Amino acid sequence: MKVKRGVITGIIGPNGAGKSTALKTMYGFLTPSRGTVNLKGERVNGLTPSQMVARGVSFVPQNRSLFNDLSVEDNLHLGCWHFRRDRARVSRAMDRVYEMFPVLRDKARDLAGTMSGGQQRFLELARSMVLEPEIVLLDEPTAMIAPKLSRELYDFIATLPEHGVTVVLVDQNVRQCAAVSDHIYVLDLGATRAEGSSEDFGDDEDLKAMIQEWLDYEID
Numbered sequence: 001m002k003v004k005r006g007v008i009t010g011i012i013g014p015n016g017a018g019k020s021t022a023l024k025t026m027y028g029f030l031t032p033s034r035g036t037v038n039l040k041g042e043r044v045n046g047l048t049p050s051q052m053v054a055r056g057v058s059f060v061p062q063n064r065s066l067f068n069d070l071s072v073e074d075n076l077h078l079g080c081w082h083f084r085r086d087r088a089r090v091s092r093a094m095d096r097v098y099e100m101f102p103v104l105r106d107k108a109r110d111l112a113g114t115m116s117g118g119q120q121r122f123l124e125l126a127r128s129m130v131l132e133p134e135i136v137l138l139d140e141p142t143a144m145i146a147p148k149l150s151r152e153l154y155d156f157i158a159t160l161p162e163h164g165v166t167v168v169l170v171d172q173n174v175r176q177c178a179a180v181s182d183h184i185y186v187l188d189l190g191a192t193r194a195e196g197s198s199e200d201f202g203d204d205e206d207l208k209a210m211i212q213e214w215l216d217y218e219i220d
């Protein structure tokens with residue numbers, strides 16, 4: 001799998017295909033038993049997540065990852081952990097993230113756990129942004145989220161390349177993922193079954209049929 005700088009690369013595939021495993025391996029939560037993970041020419045197999053963070057990679061996992069009993073602001077502060085001793089950078093990062101997500105400023109003192117599911121996803125995204133990452137790995141950011149907030153989340157994700165952020169996006173929703181991705185990988189049973197641009201995915205009837213069968217999902 002290759003991830004191009006400055007665009008969104010999508011990973012789709014049925015449940016259990018290995019999408020989350022692929023992201024966790026890129027981020028260093030898991031060490032591959034075979035193969036390598038390279039970042040800008042550097043082999044990064046076996047590096048820890050915190051070492052990946054130091055290299056500008058951030059990760060929003062599929063399972064909820066907020067500290068529910070901490071405030072919105074404290075959750076964001078935890079995203080600054082890697083550079084916590086640099087006060088100036090922390091305050092810059094916080095200002096910047098509140099500018100990107102104004103609604104979080106109003107809720108800064110609220111406990112994270114009291115927000116709606118969609119708002120919590122926004123907070124997780126925001127927390128990954130305080131790092132000013134070069135690459136973000138997003139695992140099903142809109143799963144189980146109401147359609148309106150889901151669209152807002154996607155609108156935000158679609159702007160990330162303009163902010164200089166490279167995105168790896170895992171989603172079950174093929175159409176949604178294809179609409180924002182420059183290139184797509186289809187995973188099944190831990191292997192890449194197909195790949196191509198989103199246009200390829202729009203035109204290739206066999207591919208569409210295959211994806212439809214796997215995902216039990218209507219593509220139009």
Ligand SMILES: Nc1ncnc2c1ncn2[C@@H]1O[C@H](COP(=O)(O)OP(=O)(O)O)[C@@H](O)[C@H]1O
Binds near residue numbers: 014019020189
């Ligand atoms: N390349 C692989 N080789 C062996 N097992 C894998 C591989 N990728 C994933 N798995 C296993 O398959 C299961 C489902 O993987 P997961 O990444 O959660 O799938 P998905 O996110 O696509 O639903 C996990 O138990 C994982 O350990």
Ligand SMILES: [Mg+2]
Binds near residue numbers: 019020021062139
């Ligand atoms: Mg998964």
